[in-house]
Amino acid sequence: xxxxxxxxxxxxxxxxxxxxxxxxxxxxxxxxxxxxxxxxxxxxxxxxxxxxxxxxxxxxxxxxxxxxxxxxxxxxxxxxxxxxxxxxxxxxxxxxxxxxxxxxxxxxxxxxxxxxxxxxxxxxxxxxxxxxxxxxxxxxxxxxxxxxxxxxxxxxxxxxxxxxxxxxxxxxxxxxxxxxxxxxxxxxxxxxxxxxxxxxxxxxxxxxxxxxxxxxxxxxxxxxxxxxxxxxxxxxxxxxxxxxxxxxxxxxxxxxxxxxxxxxxxxxxxxxxxxxxxxxxxxxxxxxxxxxxxxxxxxxxxxxx
Amino acid sequence: xxxxxxxxxxxxxxxxxxxxxxxxxxxxxxxxxxxxxxxxxxxxxxxxxxxxxxxxxxxxxxxxxxxxxxxxxxxxxxxxxxxxxxxxxxxxxxxxxxxxxxxxxxxxxxxxxxxxxxxxxxxxxxxxxxxxxxxxxxxxxxxxxxxxxxxxxxxxxxxxxxxxxxxxxxxxxxxxxxxxxxxxxxxxxxxxxxxxxxxxxxxxxxxxxxxxxxxxxxxxxxxxxxxxxxxxxxxxxxxxxxxxxxxxxxxxxxxxxxxxxxxxxxxxxxxxxxxxxxxxxxxxxxxxxxxxxxx
Numbered sequence: 001x002x003x004x005x006x007x008x009x010x011x012x013x014x015x016x017x018x019x020x021x022x023x024x025x026x027x028x029x030x031x032x033x034x035x036x037x038x039x040x041x042x043x044x045x046x047x048x049x050x051x052x053x054x055x056x057x058x059x060x061x062x063x064x065x066x067x068x069x070x071x072x073x074x075x076x077x078x079x080x081x082x083x084x085x086x087x088x089x090x091x092x093x094x095x096x097x098x099x100x101x102x103x104x105x106x107x108x109x110x111x112x113x114x115x116x117x118x119x120x121x122x123x124x125x126x127x128x129x130x131x132x133x134x135x136x137x138x139x140x141x142x143x144x145x146x147x148x149x150x151x152x153x154x155x156x157x158x159x160x161x162x163x164x165x166x167x168x169x170x171x172x173x174x175x176x177x178x179x180x181x182x183x184x185x186x187x188x189x190x191x192x193x194x195x196x197x198x199x200x201x202x203x204x205x206x207x208x209x210x211x212x213x214x215x216x217x218x219x220x221x222x223x224x225x226x227x228x229x230x231x232x233x234x235x236x237x238x239x240x241x242x243x244x245x246x247x248x249x250x251x252x253x254x255x256x257x258x259x260x261x262x263x264x265x266x267x268x269x270x271x272x273x274x275x276x277x278x279x280x281x282x283x284x285x286x287x288x289x290x291x292x293x294x295x296x297x298x299x300x301x302x303x304x305x
Numbered sequence: 306x307x308x309x310x311x312x313x314x315x316x317x318x319x320x321x322x323x324x325x326x327x328x329x330x331x332x333x334x335x336x337x338x339x340x341x342x343x344x345x346x347x348x349x350x351x352x353x354x355x356x357x358x359x360x361x362x363x364x365x366x367x368x369x370x371x372x373x374x375x376x377x378x379x380x381x382x383x384x385x386x387x388x389x390x391x392x393x394x395x396x397x398x399x400x401x402x403x404x405x406x407x408x409x410x411x412x413x414x415x416x417x418x419x420x421x422x423x424x425x426x427x428x429x430x431x432x433x434x435x436x437x438x439x440x441x442x443x444x445x446x447x448x449x450x451x452x453x454x455x456x457x458x459x460x461x462x463x464x465x466x467x468x469x470x471x472x473x474x475x476x477x478x479x480x481x482x483x484x485x486x487x488x489x490x491x492x493x494x495x496x497x498x499x500x501x502x503x504x505x506x507x508x509x510x511x512x513x514x515x516x517x518x519x520x521x522x523x524x525x526x527x528x529x530x531x532x533x534x535x536x537x538x539x540x541x542x543x544x545x546x547x548x549x550x551x552x553x554x555x556x557x558x559x560x561x562x563x564x565x566x567x568x569x570x571x572x573x574x575x576x577x578x579x580x581x582x583x584x585x586x587x588x589x590x591x592x593x594x595x596x597x598x599x600x
Contacts, residue, residue, distance in 0.1 A: 031502070032502075032503050039415065040424075042414060043414070047433055047437070047471070049467075050452075051433075054449045055445065061448060105332065116339060120343055123343060126575050129554070130350065130574060131346065133350075134347060134350040145345075145349040178346065235441055264443065264446065264447070295432070
């Protein structure tokens with residue numbers, strides 16, 4: 001999904017109601033039942049018209065086996081797959097790990113750290129395009145802002161960032177981390193605040209402090225949240241088009257494209273929509289297991305509600 | 306901590322103090338690093354926007370001759386890329402508001418039927434919502450554009466609104482269902498005994514008590530639609546139907562566009578969401594935690 005994502009945050013489930021007890025006593029009467037159906041009609045209509053139909057259509061578009069043979073023979077596609085794995089694999093893990101550590105830092109009660117948190121939120125509040133335009137312009141050419149800064153402060157001539165594969169790929173990853181780390185930090189911060197103080201007090205009495213407190217108290221309590229957030233972040237980063245499109249734009253010479261940008265380019269710039277669909281759909285074998293694990297994690301909570 | 310000092314006795318005090326000042330130095334260093342990390346790209350945006358000539362490779366780290374000229378150009382639409390700027394700004398607002406209203410409307414009705422009336426087999430719909438929620442947007446984009454053409458919605462703002470609503474509604478349903486648990490079911494029951502129809506329960510009990518969640522989800526939908534780029538880029542083509550996001554991309558694609566105008570456009574475009582985020586910070590945080598981290 002794009003920009004302002006919110007997360008369906010998951011913690012330890014609480015059993016509030018017994019799952020299958022009818023909430024309206026006596027069940028639904030005849031007319032109430034019709035009303036319930038009527039209330040669902042707008043959602044079901046939107047779902048069928050704008051989710052189910054496009055999904056089915058997409059599956060049909062990408063169903064020809066020749067498409068995948070074409071892709072497998074295309075060196076650009078193979079390179080893109082490697083890029084996507086690096087981009088998502090490094091990006092998600094670094095982002096989530098740093099966000100988790102920083103959420104601990106922001107737990108501090110001191111006033112300047114609280115003020116810092118407000119500033120730190122800024123990349124999250126910024127829409128994606130201005131954010132990535134700014135990062136792109138910071139690195140572009142010989143005299144982007146970063147190189148000017150390096151030369152003014154240290155007298156170093158910076159590299160031409162988008163001429164090097166690794167630097168360009170790194171720029172994409174760093175841009176994504178810059179934009180989304182604040183959001184995940186806030187999620188983990190909320191998770192940490194939800195841990196009752198008496199658990200820490202008990203750990204204190206047992207002599208667990210510092211690293212041991214983190215390893216035996218904080219992390220186990222937040223492990224489920226961490227897992228769900230990592231899965232969500234992975235899914236979103238796989239589908240992320242804007243970062244790569246604006247930051248490196250595939251430079252140098254289309255070598256840093258990811259599946260999302262390659263698929264869109266093929267479909268709309270090279271008029272090969274079926275190939276574009278096949279390109280993005282080739283990620284499904286990897287995504288479906290993630291979705292299943294995620295749905296299960298969230299579903300156990302749903303049933304408990 | 307103070308307890309540790311007392312039991313450690315005076316002999317351990319200097320070591321403790323050393324450790325404390327080290328911790329302090331480390332956290333100040335981290336704080337400074339975070340400020341630089343966060344602010345640098347934003348500063349670069351402002352730097353380019355305030356530059357009076359359009360040469361991007363000036364190599365300045367400080368605006369030599371700051372001017373608000375480029376903001377004046379935007380205000381007066383005085384450059385050909387910006388000819389329809391305020392019209393496009395209006396399009397963005399229209400898409401945002403429609404997405405907000407429709408998401409809250411559709412989401413609250415569905416969550417009322419699912420969470421309060423508890424239809425049988427409701428898990429089917431909850432799962433459908435969840436699946437839409439985890440669906441990567443760019444993966445659906447290609448077939449979605451084809452289908453929008455088939456519906457006769459080419460170059461139409463409504464195609465974009467449909468896309469944004471479809472992405473925002475699942476989140477709305479999930480949050481509404483969670484928040485709805487806080488409202489006692491006895492209220493519904495009492496109203497039903499008095500002969501209220503489901504519509505009356507929805508209008509007079511459910512909606513008023515759900516107000517905080519409605520605000521949080523409405524804001525979320527508004528910002529989602531304002532910030533989203535890919536679908537607007539693929540679905541809107543004429544200058545009259547473009548949004549600011551797409552107009553910005555036009556600058557980006559051009560080879561000799563004045564970068565200071567582009568960056569000031571980017572800043573003007575960012576201001577409404579930033580204002581909303583910071584003004585409704587508490588609500589946004591509630592939206593984040595409502596999901597159940599707080600359990």
